[in-house]
Amino acid sequence: MFVKHLSLQNFRNYSKADFNFSQSTTLIVGPNTSGKSNLIEAVFFLASGRSFRTDKDDQLVKLNKGIARIKAKAEDKNLEVMIVKEGEEGQLRSFKKYLVNGVNKRKADFVGNFFAVLFAPNDLEIIIGSPGRRRDFLDNILVQTDREYRLAMGFYEKGLRIRNALLHKAKETGRRSEKEFTYWDNLLIVQGQKITGKREELIRYLNDSKKDILNFEIFYDKSIVSKDRLAQYRNAEVASGVTLVGPHRDDLLINLKEDQDIKYFGSRGQQRLAVLQLKILELNYIEKATQNKPTLLLDDIFSELDEDHIKLVLDMIGDQQTIITTTHEEFIPKKLLNMTKVIKLTNGRRS
Template structure:
């Protein structure tokens, strides 16, 4: 499916706007702080059902507004399909309502009929140079898109950890503590087994597709195993810290170029290339499952990439419908494909 038109009402800083798109490349061109990334996020939101910057969904609404609409028309073969997400805030609670051809749909039904948007953004370098929780969040979001059961297990695990930690903080008697922890230990083990299995499967997929730009990447899954025996071994430490010390919430992922750990020893260029490797595999994984091309969203990536990385981006643009933002006029001349320029 190709995005043809986007209509926004009260989304971020856009109160009432309509945009038409090239089937090849559309460029949002303008100075910083003009809302170019907001437009990319609107497309991402329409396609993937969530934004990529908000900490709370109410941030997607224009300031002072309680309702917003994001609508899009997509071309598929000789036909068209109209998608819409209505956002409403009432008594501090935000609700999203999904529509396909003006018929209300459940979220799962809506997502099944939608295409996929793959985002490239400068802040994705945090996957490499930030803390393990950022990497876990990246894997969780990616796997959850394709596996609703995984998403459910992650939420279950988070809730169980909060309950278990409160028990560790509250209960002082040894016998009572072990009795109350017994249920949650079993429950966490069930959730963790599924989560680590699915994480391991995607790591295996990545390692089966290691090459990019004449370099060979690999990723190591540092799994924090959960067993009932380990729960018994760490109990005294957990009582001291009032925290659950084992489980998938402690997992990490480390990327290597051959034997070089990119997180600790990679150059800035190698770290960006590692992110690009992850993103390329997002595209190939999606295509392997759905046999469809995703839409690419590139947020000011040319300001971050060196000459070689820019070359790879240009090669991608030739293959997929792409929407990109930039502040640089010269980017327009770099890309030799049919394109539409929208000045913001």
């Protein structure tokens, strides 16, 4: 599976731009702020149905425009995402439409038509950042490989928003009306347990896999959502106005030997190796689960990583499609450059 053609309209800093990618390696060269990461963001959107940089979709639409489009030809399928921005500055809303071959689809049926693994220097956050970054790591894999997971996440996130709004109201009024909660408590329990179970399976796979770059063991620090746990946190939830248990509070501990968390005990070098190892496992898992080689997206890895590390990252390039961005063509090893299609960017335009 690979993306042949990409067309962007009013997406980020692009007014209108078309790209043809090689089935093997394509190099995007452009100065800072020319739109390299925006382009990678668009390609990743096709695989995951969302941005890896923001939850606020209106930011994806070009300033002063109403509708952004990401259109792509991936193998024999035409994929399209429309992001529609509505309302006034200050209270913008947005919604998305997903289309496959011109037909409207639910997000859960749009995702799963194209696969990608993203690697960027700030992926170090998976190790040293907040728990949300580690949950994103799991979600980026499971969302692409498992339709039931996509559906469960969709229901869970909606249920959580509504339940949090009820808790917010309870906090304000000092009164919690039980019958308002019954339905949403059940929804969170049913969908939350599905999510936990699937994350558990994935973590087992990651732990059982061979790790050539750096060995570690992942401990799933899960926040189970059940009737008992909700009862236990009942007062604390009203006091804080948010839901305190469930997979939205999960974390991972990524441990070196003797349970030393790499976050606290690892050297920066080990932390970077751990990210790379996780990314290799991600590629392998998605390929195994979908019978498709995901497109590898390497965004600006040459600016921050040292030479040895870059070499290890470039070793990830196999026979899958790869899209690499860089500020300077000279950063790319000659051997790779010979086999690479080069696209030059200047401020949202191909040059």
